Amino acid sequence: MEGLKLSNAELMVYIHPSKSGNKLKAICRELSSLLFQYDETFDGVLLAFDVTVKSKAAKILAGLSPYFGVKVDAKLVLFNPKPNSLVEGEIVKISPESIHVIVLGFSAAVVTDLDIREEFKYKMRNGEGSFVSMSHKRHVLKVGTMLRLQVESFDEEVMHIAGSLIPANTGCVKWLEKQSEEVSHMDREDRKRRKIA
The missing domain is CATH 2.40.50.140 (Nucleic acid-binding proteins)
Known part of the structure; x- marks a missing residue:
């Protein structure tokens, strides 16, 4: 079926410090919130994903609630049917x-x-x-x-x-x-x- 595509992406996922005990679970939870919604960044509807943490280092964002960013490699299954497909x-x-x-x-x-x-x-x-x-x-x-x-x-x-x-x-x-x-x-x-x- 046309309209489905597999995409590889390097993402920065931002996690609340209270979720730092299990980073992979927190990353999956963040990405799961994007499922079955159109996302302009991905140019499609996210149907499924598979992630691997790229590095153990995290970038801490300053602010009232200091989130930290984790770099991940993700394989994404996206749905975006174009006209005539x-x-x-x-x-x-x-x-x-x-x-x-x-x-x-x-x-x-x-x-x-x-x-x-x-x-x-x-x-x-x-x-x-x-x-x-x-x-x-x-x-x-x-x-x-x-x-x-x-x-x-x-x-x-x-x-x-x-x-x-x-x-x-x-x-x-x-x-x-x-x-x-x-x-x-x-x-x-x-x-x-x-x-x-």
Whole structure:
């Protein structure tokens, strides 16, 4: 999935002197306070981290409450989907006007009817709505389906993605992967026939 990146960073983490007994625990607590929030410094939403203390020396900051800074090397997993990138998530709600998706368990995404390919038509079956492809009857989008969508925009403040299903490489992830496997299998068969002929 696009929008995820692994980043290495050298950070200075500031810790209250009362937490100096266990620096690693204090560092992890400080970084944990940044999880699942957009941070301009990291240019993304922090999803996970792994830190190692760079040196045992600490820089003491003067002031009313003298914090000390510890240098750490950190490996960060960040989420920042850019326009036109592809992300995947689970469909949680479908209506004739929109498809609502949860990406990575925390970010909401919506695809409005204006951004859904014309091949998909809304249908009601057994009281549940779904979008069914008119050109490929097995390509169905319903609640619980893993959906691949193209990012139109990402609102960092509320972690909301506006998405699109206009490109041909978007839709049900399982169906897209099966189609990709069939195409590669057909390509191999064509190559074999050419070698024989």
